[in-house]
Ligand code: HEM
Ligand SMILES: Nc1nc2c(c(=O)[nH]1)N[C@H]1C(S)=C(S)[C@@H](COP(=O)(O)O)O[C@H]1N2
């Protein structure tokens with residue numbers, strides 16, 4: 001049995017490695033002709049070094065991105081803690097920083113190998129054809145990740161609100177799978193290329209390998225410094241390319257969606273505003289005066305947007321766990337479904353799981369930096385919880401439904 005299987009695999013492999021008939025030589029023109037590319041400056045060693053840098057950036061990007069996905073769409077086995085309060089700020093900041101640093105790295109990596117796209121013959125045998133197809137998938141997925149990511153942080157998602165996150169997520173699996181296969185295939189070449197030190201002899205006027213690596217490294221570093229200030233506050237003054245300037249908007253905090261864009265201006269200023277607090281078997285309506293009469297607490301917490309910017313505020317309001325008790329449940333064993341006055345939109349509602357629901361830092365905030373919330377920051381009341389993506393910090397809260405943890 002096993003011998004038969006072994007023989008079958010060997011036969012299949014031999015069959016797949018049979019040379020395919022070469023395509024007509026007449027096709028060998030343009031970029032396909034011999035010597036069409038000047039390959040000086042390119043080498044397996046350069047490609048290996050760029051590959052290691054890009055692969056590391058992609059690995060960090062994949063893991064931090066996957067984490068962000070799990071926090072937003074938790075499967076039953078996944079529990080995300082509420083402390084340390086700024087952990088998500090760090091992981092998502094890393095995601096976007098390594099993603100942006102990948103732009104020059106990917107450009108250089110592709111530059112170092114693209115003449116091979118026009119190798120002759122285009123496919124030698126079936127195994128070669130499969131390898132080329134997997135490289136095509138890797139390149140497409142890598143470009144898609146970087147382009148969709150940049151569009152997302154540039155807030156160009158409005159035309160297709162679902163497409164970007166879902167596409168970015170599934171393409172990430174494709175990219176990482178194709179990357180692992182690629183590393184598996186190329187590892188022997190990488191080891192060989194890195195084992196030997198090849199003396200550099202670049203013709204005058206061309207960039208040396210070290211020069212090229214240096215340039216790419218500086219480009220990646222500059223992009224990082226020029227954007228990281230959107231989450232690392234001390235770097236803000238030099239972050240000239242940061243898509244967001246979190247400190248330049250109302251109450252010193254960036255606005256993700258304005259009250260006008262969310263269509264809530266009438267509802268939030270309506271004197272008949274009530275917070276509906278629903279428990280197991282009763283429901284109560286609280287006016288702003290009722291809310292202000294409950295014990296008030298102040299916490300210093302960041303908004304850490306999934307798009308990579310973060311900024312801290314001092315929030316004052318009612319502890320969510322006090323509201324949970326008011327609704328007749330035990331915060332140690334409850335979760336809260338928080339809904340906005342916004343009637344539609346992806347981020348109009350969120351579930352606060354137990355670790356955050358019972359955390360004393362989780363507030364239904366009424367004030368920011370000592371003033372009533374600005375309408376664009378969620379007036380009259382918004383959720384603020386430690387260690388959560390900004391998309392889950394619901395603004396213009398109109399209803400909280402408390403239930404036993406599922
Ligand atoms: C320039 C490069 C990149 C930028 C600017 C970027 C940016 C982003 C942003 C803003 C999000 C949050 C989307 C949301 O939750 O609304 C995100 C999520 C994600 N990113 Fe990236 N990204 C980049 C590259 C990558 C790469 C290379 C990978 C993996 C190989 C990756 C994997 C992911 C994953 C898995 C998610 C979670 C998606 C989800 O929540 O469903 N990203 N990225
Ligand atoms: N109701 C509602 N709440 C929302 C959003 C929204 O679109 N609707 N956007 C979220 C996102 S993506 C972020 S980053 C934060 C931003 O809060 P801020 O505008 O007060 O900084 O609000 C969150 N709360």
Ligand SMILES: [Mo]
Pocket residue numbers: 256304305306307390391
């Ligand atoms: Mo956000």
